Amino acid sequence: GIYVSYQRDTPASYLRKTTAELRTDYDYVIAGGGTAGCVLAARLSEDSDSTVLLLEAGGSELEDSLTRWLTRLPTLTPSLMLLPHLSWQYRTVPQAQAAYGFTNKQIAWPAGRMLGGSSATNYMLYTRGLSTTYDAWAAGGATGWSYADVKPFFEKVEQVIELTPTSATYFQTLTDAFLAAGKFLQRSYSNGRASIGDFYQLSSAMVDGKRWHAGIGYLFPALNRPNLHVMTHAHVTKVNIDGKRATGVSFQTQSGEEAVVMATKDVIVSMGAVGSPTLLMLSGIGPRAHLQSLGIEVIADLPVGQNLQDHLFVPVRVTLNTSVSFTEAKVTTVSELLKYALLGTGMLTESVGMPAAGSVKLGDESTAELFLYLLNIGSTSRLYQLISGLSEEAWRRFAPGIYDPSAEGCFIAPTLVYAHARGNITLASRDPFQFPSINPQYLNNDHDVEVLIQGIRLAIKMAMTQPFQALGATYHIPDFHLCAHHPADTDALYGCIVKHIAMTMYHYAGTCKMGRSSDPATVVDPQLRVKGISGLRVVDASVMPAISGGNTMAPTLMLAEKTAVDIRQQHRSR
Numbered sequence: 297g298i299y300v301s302y303q304r305d306t307p308a309s310y311l312r313k314t315t316a317e318l319r320t321d322y323d324y325v326i327a328g329g330g331t332a333g334c335v336l337a338a339r340l341s342e343d344s345d346s347t348v349l350l351l352e353a354g355g356s357e358l359e360d361s362l363t364r365w366l367t368r369l370p371t372l373t374p375s376l377m378l379l380p381h382l383s384w385q386y387r388t389v390p391q392a393q394a395a396y397g398f399t400n401k402q403i404a405w406p407a408g409r410m411l412g413g414s415s416a417t418n419y420m421l422y423t424r425g426l427s428t429t430y431d432a433w434a435a436g437g438a439t440g441w442s443y444a445d446v447k448p449f450f451e452k453v454e455q456v457i458e459l460t461p462t463s464a465t466y467f468q469t470l471t472d473a474f475l476a477a478g479k480f481l482q483r484s485y486s487n488g489r490a491s492i493g494d495f496y497q498l499s500s501a502m503v504d505g506k507r508w509h510a511g512i513g514y515l516f517p518a519l520n521r522p523n524l525h526v527m528t529h530a531h532v533t534k535v536n537i538d539g540k541r542a543t544g545v546s547f548q549t550q551s552g553e554e555a556v557v558m559a560t561k562d563v564i565v566s567m568g569a570v571g572s573p574t575l576l577m578l579s580g581i582g583p584r585a586h587l588q589s590l591g592i593e594v595i596a597d598l599p600v601g602q603n604l605q606d607h608l609f610v611p612v613r614v615t616l617n618t619s620v621s622f623t624e625a626k627v628t629t630v631s632e633l634l635k636y637a638l639l640g641t642g643m644l645t646e647s648v649g650m651p652a653a654g655s656v657k658l659g660d661e662s663t664a665e666l667f668l669y670l671l672n673i674g675s676t677s678r679l680y681q682l683i684s685g686l687s688e689e690a691w692r693r694f695a696p697g698i699y700d701p702s703a704e705g706c707f708i709a710p711t712l713v714y715a716h717a718r719g720n721i722t723l724a725s726r727d728p729f730q731f732p733s734i735n736p737q738y739l740n741n742d743h744d745v746e747v748l749i750q751g752i753r754l755a756i757k758m759a760m761t762q763p764f765q766a767l768g769a770t771y772h773i774p775d776f777h778l779c780a781h782h783p784a785d786t787d788a789l790y791g792c793i794v795k796h797i798a799m800t801m802y803h804y805a806g807t808c809k810m811g812r813s814s815d816p817a818t819v820v821d822p823q824l825r826v827k828g829i830s831g832l833r834v835v836d837a838s839v840m841p842a843i844s845g846g847n848t849m850a851p852t853l854m855l856a857e858k859t860a861v862d863i864r865q866q867h868r869s870r
């Protein structure tokens with residue numbers, strides 16, 4: 297008896313297993329149970345007279361204790377990116393102007409694949425980002441999205457997440473050195489050419505040393521609501537459209553069953569900046585010529601998949617002759633990570649990743665162009681090569697001793713905040729299970745390369761400051777073959793290095809651009825409704841008109857909170 301009632305009450309028991317457990321229609325059907333999808337499902341089902349269905353292609357930690365264990369322990373984050381059932385193994389197409397050091401010139405683009413989405417596999421940094429981003433969104437036609445407008449929704453998110461400073465025990469010496477070095481830079485280089493902002497320790501979405509994600513914070517506590525249905529392993533293949541109205545979605549279940557469900561109010565697509573444009577194009581919403589070339593009937597000719605943006609960074613390797621990080625454990629492979637997990641060291645509940653950052657304005661720019669992050673992946677270097685897609689050769693030439701697990705070190709990571717490059721996502725075929733073709737067009741313009749060159753110079757200056765020198769810091773300039781003919785310490789050399797090693801911070805955004813309806817570059821209006829189609833919205837990182845000035849999880853949570861209010865108001869006032 298006890299066993300049965302325990303079973304009935306587990307959150308997993310609320311997940312729908314077969315289509316027989318679903319209704320034929322819901323008020324809202326949400327495609328994608330990721331960062332934004334979990335917020336929407338929780339908020340929309342707060343109205344007990346609204347019915348909500350959430351469909352997620354991946355599984356959930358609720359169904360599988362190994363997944364729960366892997367996702368909750370912050371140090372295991374890099375390993376999640378290698379597991380295809382937890383991360384989509386997307387990859388860019390070969391890059392013309394970037395990724396020279398990557399196998400096939402392709403950069404790995406992992407994204408979360410389970411309830412919680414990328415918030416369940418990411419590095420957990422939480423930052424609202426530069427307020428100037430949102431003011432620029434509003435000025436560009438995204439009415440209602442200025443910083444003053446969005447601030448209350450960040451505050452709402454911050455009531456749900458318990459933020460903690462990125463943690464400390466293993467990294468604090470290094471973090472302190474980085475923050476002190478930031479102060480040195482500020483004093484010495486805040487002149488006409490570069491103005492250096494404050495350096496600060498970042499906040500992390502962790503509770504008691506364990507990962508917080510949108511499933512934990514939003515969805516799981518709502519699972520017992522009778523008006524909310526959630527199905528995992530449900531791969532959405534199409535938005536069904538009748539005339540100019542979205543009527544529901546088609547999806548395939550784990551057992552391979554093809555199913556259709558109807559939405560009486562809204563279909564909400566929250567499949568992330570790769571998944572959402574892909575689904576729209578498969579459904580006939582996208583650039584006319586592209587859809588026609590694949591024989592897809594065009595229902596709305598919109599620039600879906602365009603305007604792709606990301607944050608690129610250059611890891612500058614700094615080794616130290618003082619033991620500062622991971623002093624208790626040297627972790628170089630997945631199996632070692634697991635070994636330490638089994639040993640249960642406190643290190644597992646430490647966040648690898650980026651504990652601190654500062655911003656830099658270049659020339660007479662009015663907003664920051666560069667962030668300098670402290671990247672704490674010193675002794676997980678082999679793993680890092682695997683997850684990024686860097687070639688063995690490039691990784692070996694990247695820095696001496698990179699394979700030496702006893703080498704203490706870190707990376708200083710200058711990051712391009714507002715790239716000028718605009719990439720695109722297009723369908724590779726009409727098969728909804730085939731990945732699309734992802735072309736970020738990284739570094740296809742001088743501006744982006746020049747900003748990162750200045751970033752390398754600042755990273756070097758930082759390594760030479762007294763706080764880093766006190767730890768015996770040495771910075772390393774990679775000796776890539778193709779760069780060998782450039783003289784030391786020249787822009788030409790650093791530009792060549794940028795083209796080899798600049799890599800993604802996984803902040804894919806912008807592929808279903810929001811803005812004024814009359815603007816031919818936009819896909820959704822400021823209420824995130826797809827232009828020209830009723831009953832269809834896109835709510836996730838893809839709607840950002842310009843990438844946020846900082847990591848993208850918090851802005852994605854914010855935009856889902858804000859749009860949930862819009863949706864509820866719209867339908868209440870009818």
Ligand SMILES: Cc1cc2nc3c(=O)[nH]c(=O)nc-3n(C[C@H](O)[C@H](O)[C@H](O)COP(=O)(O)OP(=O)(O)OC[C@H]3O[C@@H](n4cnc5c(N)ncnc54)[C@H](O)[C@@H]3O)c2cc1C
Nearest residue numbers: 328330331332353413414418419420421532836837847849
């Ligand atoms: C490795 C990594 C590290 C990162 N680190 C940070 C960080 O430290 N801080 C930060 O702020 N940001 C970070 N980011 C970025 C941030 O996590 C994302 O920008 C944000 O979570 C995106 O949210 P989203 O709702 O747009 O998409 P996601 O959260 O990715 O959700 C999309 C969901 O849709 C599902 N889906 C896709 N296709 C289908 C389909 N056909 N049918 C059904 N469901 C489907 C996916 O499985 C997924 O659950 C990181 C991202 C990654 C990948």
